[in-house]
Amino acid sequence: MPIRRDSKGRYVEVELRRAEETLWLRCRECGELVFRRKLKETNHICPRCGAYFFLTAQERIASLVDRDTYAPIESGYASDDPLAFVDRRPYRERLDEAQAITGLNDAVVVGRGMVDGRPLLLAVMDFRFIGGSMGQVVGEEIAVALERAAELRIPFVLVVASGGARVQEGAVSLMQMAKTVAARNLLAAANVPFIAVFTYPSTGGMLASVASLADVTIAELGAMIGFAGPRVIEQTTGQRLPESFQTATFALEHGVVDQVVPRESLRAELARALLVLSGDHNG
Amino acid sequence: MPIRRDSKGRYVEVELRRAEETLWLRCRECGELVFRRKLKETNHICPRCGAYFFLTAQERIASLVDRDTYAPIESGYASDDPLAFVDRRPYRERLDEAQAITGLNDAVVVGRGMVDGRPLLLAVMDFRFIGGSMGQVVGEEIAVALERAAELRIPFVLVVASGGARVQEGAVSLMQMAKTVAARNLLAAANVPFIAVFTYPSTGGMLASVASLADVTIAELGAMIGFAGPRVIEQTTGQRLPESFQTATFALEHGVVDQVVPRESLRAELARALLVLSGDHNG
């Protein structure tokens, strides 16, 4: 999908990569070869041109959570391939490949941790895994995380990086919208705060379900936030899209997000929100 | 106030008149002199040009309710003149005059009745009484009617003809917005339906409180529906107002009312709505 841009906050697409194996990464914006370890220090922002590199779920977690406070919650589920779906390739193969590349069972990672000393339940999506699409496993993991947060009465934070529904799971993936919303209603009934962080991209069925129901929504600068893909909109309506269409700034102007922050401020922003929201653990 | 018009449904202003004393009324639209009794048969529509005459509360009630089913509920309250307000004339004098002309204690009449055999609690405003403005008595009467409807579990119908708040009662009139909304919340908690009928005019504080909270809103063709007066809007913003501004059709197009109906269909429309809504008394 074409990346529309906030004036600041440019995402650069990088190749799918295994989490730990590449030593150097090339910035597609300016061509700079950047040492991987260096990127960790810069919040995965290109030191030369300021472009944002895509984060893996683990990298995102490390960039947000207090050191040594993170504990994963593992459901151990992997997709059943409920439709036995085959397009040009079997879905099963795509799953195996994504699992091999990412080391993940699916497109979301769930765990507990602290931000600035305040506990939270965290679900972070990984765009490398079939575009961060929501199938039965993503739905299950997010529902588990929401239920756990409700039970423990600690705030739930969802970091979105999702192209939408997992097409290869058909109506099964559609059901995940209802599933995650049902679990979110449970969290809401337990009076527990819910913060969503929108990154690039936050679109489709993920945005049209649980992600839009957060109490607080924070957009990372450069995020793409929208329901339908720009191409679909142009084809269906013949409309020309505004320059800033579906950017974080656009979402702010149209009342969809509470704040837009550059990547380097995201952790502090989250801490600020948790400070006023997480009463039970208030210092 | 200047009357903006739906393509059909033209209201004509008539002089303040005592309910029972004038035999003939002149249509300000076409000049026709119409025999009062004749008007009753035509739903107070000019037989020559089709213009709508303003209805007194009693005339409105007669036009809607099944014959011999209406029983007034009298609170017996009259305004205290809580601010001892005097502008160019004392408010007390205006009240006395309005009471003398209308035979009412204030700008709303409350009672029980049937429409097509279905019972309802009815509050009907009378524009002759200081422009149908809402002061402490209107607030009280509407609240009483809402409480009674909640208690009896029969639908509440409010027929609005109001220029807004009763300015001469200052903040006291402002409180009536909260009062009527509180009583409406009680009705809602009792799961009892609430229908509002908007006539000319339905504006200001009346529209910005209880009237807007009806489950079903029906606009009489030719109604004026809006929060701020057209002159205020033009003066504040310098905007030119659209031709259909604040008409019933405008309200329909902007999602504010469910239906727009000509005066002669209002009773049938109400019966239709009550049929599907008033389950307990369903034939």
Add this chain to the structure above:
Amino acid sequence: MVDDSAIRALEAKLVELRQMMEAGNVDLTEELAMLESKLLKLRREQYARMSEWDRVKLARHPERPRGLPLVEAMAHAFYELRGDRMGGDDPALRGGPAILGDHRVMLLFHHRGSTPEEQRACRHGMATPEGYRKSLRLMEIADRLKLPVISLVDTPGAYPGVQSEEQNIAGAIAQSISRMLSLNVPTIAVILGEGGSGGAIAVAAADRVLMMENATYSVISPEGAAAILWKDPSATPQAAQALRLTAPQLLELELIDAIVPEAIGGAHTDPKRTAEDLRATLCQQLTTLCERPLDELRHLRYKRYRNAGSARTPTDPS
């Protein structure tokens, strides 16, 4: 549609024989009965042979009973409520209180329109944020007045447009799902024609989900899937097959509860019967649901969507 030249030929023959008989020359009663039975058999066979893509075309059939005409045929009384109370009204997603048999309900339904102008105004059943916010308002009223909610789903999907995005269509859909799941009344959704993606689930997260025999329900249209996954529009029938979007397939996947049978050839061949059958089915379901205590209903609803389409076996993440 399926190749039906054999059927058409037989139909023509039947008309011919009937005319002959009416002309009074010969008694062809027996021959007519045989031919009619043959025709029925052919229709049944053809109907059974339909591919997924044929079903999609039946679900989209221009004469399929749907929208306002179906509601008017089905309900004893219907009072339409309009507007989101915030700026607009969407003619593509409609609703209002209605009487269905002995039940008072709140109806929600997509409307595609009959005339070309109406179809344009309704964007062929693609609802906007205004539509989903109206349906939210109607759910609120239903909850307050204790009216079970019945939704008739028939949409290619929510409307993808600039204004939809500006008005946060995603949020409107999410709110609609959320409110539907939290309703304190029984809820039934019927996938009537096309159940298209988020625009469908927005009003389909119900206690009971029924599907018309020839309806489809999918996360993406076959055309969309062909374009995205096959990068080839001609793969559309193949995509329709892969998506498992027909009623029998979805029943097998346990994503729906029951199938409402249609007349042989499809609902459009007998609109009157369609309306009657659907009303009967809904009334029966309503009677069952209304007997359940509300707590139980809400508990089962949570369980249903909590478990919908779950992976069955935990496996070690590699």
Add this chain to the structure above:
Amino acid sequence: MVDDSAIRALEAKLVELRQMMEAGNVDLTEELAMLESKLLKLRREQYARMSEWDRVKLARHPERPRGLPLVEAMAHAFYELRGDRMGGDDPALRGGPAILGDHRVMLLFHHRGSTPEEQRACRHGMATPEGYRKSLRLMEIADRLKLPVISLVDTPGAYPGVQSEEQNIAGAIAQSISRMLSLNVPTIAVILGEGGSGGAIAVAAADRVLMMENATYSVISPEGAAAILWKDPSATPQAAQALRLTAPQLLELELIDAIVPEAIGGAHTDPKRTAEDLRATLCQQLTTLCERPLDELRHLRYKRYRNAGSARTPTDPS
């Protein structure tokens, strides 16, 4: 404003004497003390003599502590939430969770802006449907997260514009009043500057309504009343008097609960103290309110608004 030439002269004299003393020539300690006491007396007298129209001008004073700067001075932490989730955000009506002393609360407040551009963007504190729908959203969150709601009211009124009408500003205000009255948390409103009509009551239907000493609260502006009732703009001061819109008058009418004292001369003469006093008052009220059982709170709230400004004596309708 009131004529304060005598005060200004005395202030100038004081500055002169202080300079003389600092220059080291003479000890004027006693004279200075006398003059200061005289000045205070004058100020008190003048302050007491203020007409209703003077109060209106104080309530509107450009340097009056209000909006975001006041919130930032008052709260230990404040996290602003933006947007109605439906298409826009109104900078004239703001809010978010905050920490006030030992209390976590949800703040709502009008914001007029400091710079001319900001003032234009905020329409001088006149909120739009987007603003009231945002406040509705924030009330929803407050209810869910059990945060008491505190609103700081300072608006000439809701914004009268074509778009406001198109987006049903009346309905937005009505919904806001309704939701505020149904909240399952304690609520406090402070009439901070101008409490203008429907735009004010929309967020002021609270368990406790406080008024700053020099705030005004009215169904119409004095200018509006003069135009409508007197048909004469020069009658504005007279209208201000007739409307009984000052804090002491509204306390007498039992429409508010308490007055928050301001510094002599008005809150703007000591913004820091204003913020501190207001925080202290709010925290004290919160402590009291939070002790009450919720049922009792809601019962009292209903009674309060059910009886607000009622006619006292039933009389026979003539």
